């Protein structure tokens with residue numbers, strides 16, 4: 001896949017920074033989403049109270065996940081669904097492939113699902129000769145481009161109309177214009193065939209409701225309804241943490257999720273599916289399978305800090321406000337989950353070196369926390385992941401050496417003073433109008449896209465000494481006046 005690169009996040013970011021269109025497109029769309037979100041939150045009123053309620057629901061559910069998961073599974077089975085557990089991506093792929101084989105399915109229609117991206121189900125089924133078609137418009141576009149989503153909610157955020165036109169033209173063999181209606185009409189025609197002929201529909205799951213065993217889907221394009229009602233078999237891929245206890249909790253989540261994701265009061269469609277279709281029901285799949293995925297999630301349960309990452313409701317709001325994501329887009333993260341949530345989730349789920357550099361792709365400004373509808377302290381988790389990385393001795397030797405010298409210098413005032421004197425003298429040839437405009441060697445990273453303020457000519461320590469002397473002098477003069485005054 002396009003974003004599964006062997007290079008680190010730094011290399012991929014450098015590459016992304018060269019792409020002016022990508023940066024402009026990502027900034028334009030995320031700005032729009034941010035603006036809409038603020039308006040929608042304001043319209044609801046008391047947003048902070050809603051956020052706090054959302055946090056409480058997620059914290060309570062995850063703290064008692066074993067209980068609610070059992071309740072969900074029991075009720076889903078009572079409603080007629082088949083429930084499968086998958087310890088990892090390979091097991092989940094195999095469970096799904098087995099269902100596909102049993103049904104002798106040749107065509108699978110998919111609705112947007114991050115879990116299915118996480119387990120790479122499309123590639124797995126395609127290797128077995130099954131045609132998998134993404135039916136969400138954005139996902140359809142990036143499937144044709146053989147890329148991965150670059151945003152949790154808007155997968156094709158980085159594509160121009162011209163690029164989409166080229167992809168659709170190549171797919172359909174007829175020349176299309178860049179007119180939006182024309183393009184969407186092509187996608188509609190093309191996907192309608194898929195809906196009508198698909199043997200199996202695969203969707204994700206925004207929430208699983210424990211008290212009824214229902215799954216809930218928030219969608220905007222109607223494809224979710226088609227995928228869940230037209231094919232005879234419906235497979236749901238669901239992260240094990242997507243549970244909420246009750247419909248009362250769904251009311252809170254239905255207010256938080258669409259507002260945070262797209263600034264809508266509610267998505268165009270909200271589907272609640274409880275079991276397969278029943279006698280005398282005209283719509284709905286005759287067989288419903290729910291595949292519940294662990295894949296590293298249970299490792300976070302009980303962890304004092306990282307359990308909170310399971311509170312996430314995948315709204316994508318933290319991406320829209322992140323200064324790093326807004327510059328480099330999603331593919332630079334190299335993971336299915338981009339942005340601040342991806343920088344925390346990816347290393348935790350994979351527990352290896354693969355994504356160990358992602359927590360460094362953050363300015364730690366805390367904007368992600370402010371945007372998060374369930375108040376996950378992502379900036380704190382990023383620092384803790386960095387700390388873990390450093391404690392495990394995984395940083396480069398040069399970095400370790402640099403920080404050791406830093407510590408040795410800052411631990412003794414005389415060393416600090418001497419180092420500052422040397423630095424002040426060394427910076428002289430590089431300073432223009434109070435700023436260092438360019439450096440060389442390993443320091444280049446500080447100045448190749450911004451100017452660094454130069455060290456002040458006179459250190460604050462010396463200035464402070466002077467100021468204090470002046471203040472003391474004024475005070476003493478005042479005392480003299482006071483001594484000579486008639487005041488009581």
Ligand code: SF4
Nearest residue numbers: 312313315316318372
């Ligand atoms: S961490 Fe918060 S803001 Fe980011 S996707 Fe998850 S719920 Fe949304």
